[in-house]
Amino acid sequence: MNNKMNVRMMTSKDSLIFEGCQIVFLCFVWYGVSAAGNVIVKELLNDFPFPLTVTLVQLFSVWILSIPLLHFWKVxxxxxxxxxxxxxxxxIIPLAIGKFLAQLSSHVSLWKVPVSYAHTVKATMPLFTVILSRLILREKQSLSVYFSLLPIIIGVIIAxxxxxxxxxxxxxxxxxSTFGFSLQNIYSKKSLKDISIxxxxxxxxxxxxxxxxxxxxxFFYDGIDIYYNTKYxxxxPAKKIFLYLFIDGLLNFLHNVVAFTMISLVSPLSYSIANSTKRIVVICISLLILRNPVTNTNVIGMSLAxxxxxxxxxxxxxxxxAQQKEHIIPLVRSEPSLNTLNLGTIKFTHPDTDLISRHHPSYHTSRPFYNGSIPNYASKTYKNI
Structure with missing residues (x-):
């Protein structure tokens, strides 16, 4: 039985290591795809100022490319x-409308301002998340959470x-766009929970x-303008625009798949940190490739946000x-007279087979179930770290 437990612990440890390597790899792919996608969209909108068309191409790409993905994963x-x-x-329909409007607003912002500034403004997502969570979910935050919003607001104002x-x-x-994505995240998580989709x-x-x-x-907005514009x-020019649209649709699909996979693998906090790091990578790469002019004060504002x-x-x-401790401490305080358990006394009073048969009936045997200590990693995944 001990050998089986050792094998089980080694398997859990190997699984955790594999999952960690998988997350690191996905982060690199996520950052690269997001940075490349933002640069492509910016270049595309400079030559082809139709954010509605770009948004619809991205949505169509996600829809069509998801069909083989769903069959492959047997969803x-x-x-x-x-x-x-x-x-x-x-x-579902309001979520779809919100997704479209948030994505369209994001493309309009990339069309009108530099990528670095657009992503600095999008750093205000925690502000919208706190406000919407209070209004919709009735969640209260700690004083330090509210205080952490100040450097974000000040940094965006400076930038x-x-x-x-x-x-x-x-x-x-x-x-x-930031407001829309914050609202979409709240209701998307609620939908995933409510209907188990x-x-x-x-x-x-x-x-x-x-x-x-x-x-x-x-057809009535972008379609007519594109049809009568002889430039395209x-x-x-048409070949270049079609190539950019194709690449952008593919990158957007990969970005969504990796982002949703990250959400399923890690905790919300770990995802938020990874998303914040991704924003830094996107800003830095866009400044290096697109070379839009920035001042020192502008950089300070971005960094502060x-x-x-x-x-x-x-x-x-x-x-x-702190909330977890509040749930645990009352249970401990409610039983102040609990005596320290003596393992030897328990074993003498109740044989191993009796204890095992009560709590682990599937492992009923004459030998002890396990006489060592299980390391922390044996019962953890990156979802609860």
Missing amino acids: PAPEYLYQNRIYYLKV TVTEISFNMVGLISALL HHFALLALLAKISWCLFVPFW HSYG LFGVFYYNKAKYDQRR
Whole structure:
């Protein structure tokens, strides 16, 4: 039995190491795909200023490319949604509309302002998350969490005041995009919990509904302008734009798949930290490749906002630890007269077979179940670290 337990512990340890390597690899892919996607979108919108078209191409790419992905992963169909049309109308369709509007606002902001500034403004996501969680979920935050929002707000204000390529439409679009994605994250997690739908299935469903709802508007808005603009009729510019749209659609699909996979592998706090690090990578790479001009004060504002995001994540972690202790301590205090358990006395009073048969009936045997200590990693995954 001891050998079996040793094998089980080694297997758990190997599984944890493999999962850690998998997460590190996914982070590198996530950062690279996100940075490349933002640079491609910026270059595309400079030559092809139609953010609605870019948004619809991305949604269509996610929808179509998700079909083989769902078959490969053998993801079951969300039967509950097909049976409950009220939930479909009340939650899924508003989520799809929100996803489209948030994505469209993000593209408008990238069109109007530099990538570095757009992502600095998007660092305000913790602010929107705190406000929306208070209004929707009635969640209260600790004082340190509220205090951590100050450097984010001050940093964004400094970056805004000193931004050389400032544009009011770009600022408002970036804020609307951040608000939309914060709202979408809250309701997406609620949907995943309520109807037990696979995250890939939800991603494909939202992309399909968004595209079907808004593609008619494209014909009357972007479609007419593109048709009558002779600049895009020649082979050279049209080829470049189609190539950029294809690459952008593929990168956006990969970004969504990796992001949803990260959500399923790690805790919300770890995901927030990884997402904050990704924002830094995107800003740095965009500054190196696109070379948009920035001032020292502008860099200080960006750094302060990003520092505030990390401080927010640390404050949220401390708050969760404190809440866990509050749940544990009352149980301990309620039994002050508990005597210290003596393992020898227990074994003398109750033989090993009696103890095992009560608590582990599937391992009923005449030998002790396990006489050592199980390391911490044997019962942990990165989901609860």
